[in-house]
Amino acid sequence: MGKPYVISAEVDVATADLKQIVNQDCIESFRESLDADLRAMGKDTRWVASSTIRGGLEHAVATATLPVISLDDRYVSSADQFLGISRGVGPSLQDDGYVARRGYPPIEDQLSRVSGLGKEVILVDDVLFSGEMVTWLAALLIPYGVRIGAVAVGIAIQEGIDKLALEGIDVQAAKVFCAVEDEICERDFAVVPGSGRRIDALAANALYFDAKNGKPDRWASIPQSSAEAFCVRSLERSLDLLQSDVPMELVGRFLGYGTTGPAASQITNRLEEIS
Numbered sequence: 001m002g003k004p005y006v007i008s009a010e011v012d013v014a015t016a017d018l019k020q021i022v023n024q025d026c027i028e029s030f031r032e033s034l035d036a037d038l039r040a041m042g043k044d045t046r047w048v049a050s051s052t053i054r055g056g057l058e059h060a061v062a063t064a065t066l067p068v069i070s071l072d073d074r075y076v077s078s079a080d081q082f083l084g085i086s087r088g089v090g091p092s093l094q095d096d097g098y099v100a101r102r103g104y105p106p107i108e109d110q111l112s113r114v115s116g117l118g119k120e121v122i123l124v125d126d127v128l129f130s131g132e133m134v135t136w137l138a139a140l141l142i143p144y145g146v147r148i149g150a151v152a153v154g155i156a157i158q159e160g161i162d163k164l165a166l167e168g169i170d171v172q173a174a175k176v177f178c179a180v181e182d183e184i185c186e187r188d189f190a191v192v193p194g195s196g197r198r199i200d201a202l203a204a205n206a207l208y209f210d211a212k213n214g215k216p217d218r219w220a221s222i223p224q225s226s227a228e229a230f231c232v233r234s235l236e237r238s239l240d241l242l243q244s245d246v247p248m249e250l251v252g253r254f255l256g257y258g259t260t261g262p263a264a265s266q267i268t269n270r271l272e273e274i275s
Contacts, residue, residue, distance in 0.1 A: 005043040005221070006183040007034075008126060008155060011192065011241075013050045013074050018193060021246045030241050034189055037233055041226050048175050050075070053126055053154030056174025060124060060152030067117040071125040071133075075154065079124065080117050083110050085133070088198045089206055093215055098133060099200045102252075107140075115144040123148050128156040128171060129183055131163035138167065157183060182221040184208070189220075191238040191267055193252050204253040209234040210270075213256035228274065235271050239264055 011027055031047070038045050054075045061068050061076060070079035084104030088096040100107050114121070123134060128151060138148045148169055156173035157180055164171055177183075187195045188208040196205030197219065208219045211231040216222035222230050242251065248263040258266045 002042070002044060003179050003181040004046040004177055005038060005181045006046045006048060006155065006177060008050070008053060008183070008185045009047045010050045010053065010074065010126070011186045011190070013054070018250075021243060021250055022192060022241055023243055026240050030190070030237050031186070033233070033237055034186075037230060041223060041230075043181065043221075046177075048155055052174050056154050056172075057124055057126070057152060060122070060172055064122050064152075066149055067121045069114065069117070069121050069123050071123065075126055076124055080121075081113060083137075085110070085137070086198050087133075088200050091199060091201055093206055096200065098136065099198050101198065102203075111140055111144060114141060114146050117146070119145060120147045120149040123151045124153070125151070126154045127183055127185070128153040128160040128164075128173065130157070131160035134160075134164055134169065135167055138169070155183065184220050189234055189237075190241055191235070191251060191254065191257075191263065192241065193250075195252070196254060199255060202253075202255065204255050206255045210254075210256065211274075213254070232271065232274055235267050235274075239267055242267075 009031065011022065035045050057072065057075045061079065067080040069081050069083060070076045071083050071085060073082050084101035085098050085107060086101045088099030090096045100110065104110060134148065134151055141148065150170045150172065151164060152172045155175050156171055158176065158178045161171045191207065196207045196214065198205055207214045209216050209231055211227040216227045216230060217224050242263050244264055246263050248259055248261060248266050251263045253259055257270060
């Protein structure tokens with residue numbers, strides 16, 4: 001086995017208020033099937049339970065002595081301010097930097113509210129990988145007179161910890177990995193709300209695992225030789241995971257998928273296209 005392939009087991013958290021969308025009884029079988037497919041590709045899968053992430057973040061928020069800004073609105077229910085920011089891509093799936101998540105105002109408008117919290121804040125998120133987003137955000141906050149004094153996360157990769165240490169930012173994490181092949185949120189392996197990377201120009205998301213409408217190799221370290229078969233399996237798992245009659249409009253807008261009618265029909269259409 002190579003470096004750990006880390007997965008945040010958080011579909012149960014992501015769907016806590018969406019039981020009309022996801023079949024809760026199928027989450028465990030979804031995970032077992034996904035794990036088997038990844039291990040068949042040679043992945044050394046390491047699952048981090050949602051309880052581990054939630055416990056770490058709740059403790060960090062409860063003991064914080066500075067105002068808390070949270071980049072996560074699934075594990076963390078209370079913070080002095082929430083920021084909705086994610087990695088975005090353009091219509092051709094090229095990197096587009098960071099964009100506002102669905103339901104949040106433009107990034108500039110979000111940041112303008114931070115200045116009223118004080119000169120120093122604690123930043124909270126579920127995962128710290130390379131540390132690039134935090135350093136990018138720290139630079140944007142300088143004109144507002146705000147400094148990120150510390151970061152609290154559920155999962156941290158040593159690369160990110162080291163990068164932030166150079167900036168004088170301490171990191172508190174519930175789980176630390178020295179080095180990984182990749183770290184992926186579980187929802188990005190299914191057609192569920194919040195899955196994929198945001199295409200701001202199209203008001204839609206591109207699914208990580210879709211061999212045509214995503215970048216499985218770059219975004220999830222899936223070998224190109226396995227990408228199409230993995231896409232099929234991921235769509236089949238999504239059919240089982242979703243309630244059979246849930247409308248696609250409740251699940252989300254995804255590149256290459258229709259937006260009307262049952263989600264199951266749109267997923268089936270994509271499966272038929274592949275075959």
